[in-house]
Amino acid sequence: MADHIVPTIALNNAVHIPQLGFGTFQIPPEDTKAAVTTALEAGYRHIDTAQMYGNEKQVGEAVRESGIPRSEFFVTSKLNNPFHAPADAVEAVSTSIDALDLGPLDLYLIHWPLPEVGDFVETWRALEGEHKAGKARAIGVSNFQQAHLERLLAETEVVPAVNQIEVHPYFQQSPLRAFNREHGIVTEAWAPLGQGAVLDDEVLAAVGSEVGRSVAQVTLRWHLQRGDVVFPKSSTPARAAENFALFDFALSDEQMSRVDALDADRRLGPNPDEFNRV
Ligand SMILES: NC(=O)c1ccc[n+]([C@@H]2O[C@H](COP(=O)([O-])OP(=O)(O)OC[C@H]3O[C@@H](n4cnc5c(N)ncnc54)[C@H](OP(=O)(O)O)[C@@H]3O)[C@@H](O)[C@H]2O)c1
Structure with a gap:
């Protein structure tokens, strides 16, 4: 595969x-095995899931039944919000490992700082302890603001x-x-x-017509050229394949700048400073 x-x-x-992966948020458990299997066929080897998504078990099944060696995969999961108490977090790591059934986790994140x-x-x-015990090859965080990171850097040992x-x-x-x-x-x-x-953005569409690519591909390529890791989600097999076809074209500096100019401070999800729902 690719x-x-x-x-x-x-x-x-x-x-x-791997800088490109496949996201599984809002893929219902009953559809997850098929969606991940399709993604693996398209070439994805990095899968992002979470306890909150309720589909770790089906992600693991798709990976195990693919016949592709485990060592070729990178699987991330995340600690669900009710389990922040240290003893609960330790137990949650084992719950994720059992659900995925793929051996040690590649990456485990605190999903929200709450x-x-x-x-x-x-x-x-608590996650540092699980990392040291070999339960997760790497640990990190999600939705952490600078002030949250500053506390971890000052008060703990492992940098996310x-x-x-x-x-x-x-x-x-x-x-x-x-x-x-x-x-x-x-x-x-x-x-x-x-x-x-x-996806309806006119600037992104114009750049897309210049490079002969879709708006989704232009957008994902922009992320990659900025150096970030991405894992777009699609339950549509043709779109999952389209989102993987990012390595045979590039955006020029001028095209990158036009996308940079679209910044509008438009947050879609909750503000992590205010989100405390368990
Ligand atoms: N840590 C967090 O708090 C957090 C929060 C949100 C997401 N995530 C992770 O990030 C991943 C990606 O984010 P996301 O799923 O929220 O949003 P996204 O990947 O930005 O967008 C997914 C949406 O775009 C559509 N889509 C995908 N590819 C397309 C294409 N080529 N053309 C047209 N439409 C396309 C999908 O539709 P179809 O599926 O119908 O094709 C779906 O409605 C998640 O799956 C999850 O793993 C993490």
Whole structure:
């Protein structure tokens, strides 16, 4: 398959992550095995799931039954919000490992900081322990703002390998991405297509017609050239394949700048400073 054409990025602990993966948010469990199997056939080897999505088991089944060696895969899951208490977090890691049934996790994230629910520093210390025990090759965070990261950097030992945050042409997160980079934390851009919101954009369409590619492909290529990790979700096999065909064209500096100019501070998901739902 075509996985070898996906570049990898070295995380701060020498684990390498494929820069392009397949997202599974909002894929119902009963559809997940088929969607992931289709993605594997298209060439994806990096899958992003979460306890919250309720589809870890089906992701694991698709990977195990593919016949492709486990070592070729990179699978991320995330700690669900009710399990921030340290003992619960330790148990949740095992729950994810059991559900996926793929051996140690490649990457495990705190899904949301929930700044007014418990203390995410204590949660992080619990994940540090699981990392040291070999349960996850790398650990990271998701939806962490700079202030949240500053606390982890000051008060804990392991620097998060990634910060998975909302990023798309209408919400480019330049200051937080720069902070991540300065501290050796890889930015993963969730909702890279703005959950569909960018697909009617005229500037992206114009760039697409210049390079002979779809708006989705232009947008994903822009993310890759900025150095972020992306995992677009599609339940539509032709779109999953389209989103993988990103390595035989490039955007010029001028085309990149036109996409940069679309930034509109337009957040689609919850603000992590205010989101505390367990
Ligand atoms: N950490 C977090 O808090 C968090 C939050 C959200 C997402 N995520 C992760 O990030 C992944 C990606 O984000 P996302 O799923 O929210 O949004 P997304 O990937 O930006 O967009 C997905 C939407 O775009 C459509 N789409 C995909 N490819 C397309 C194409 N080539 N042409 C036209 N439409 C296309 C999909 O439709 P169809 O499926 O109908 O084809 C779906 O409606 C998630 O799946 C999840 O793994 C993480």
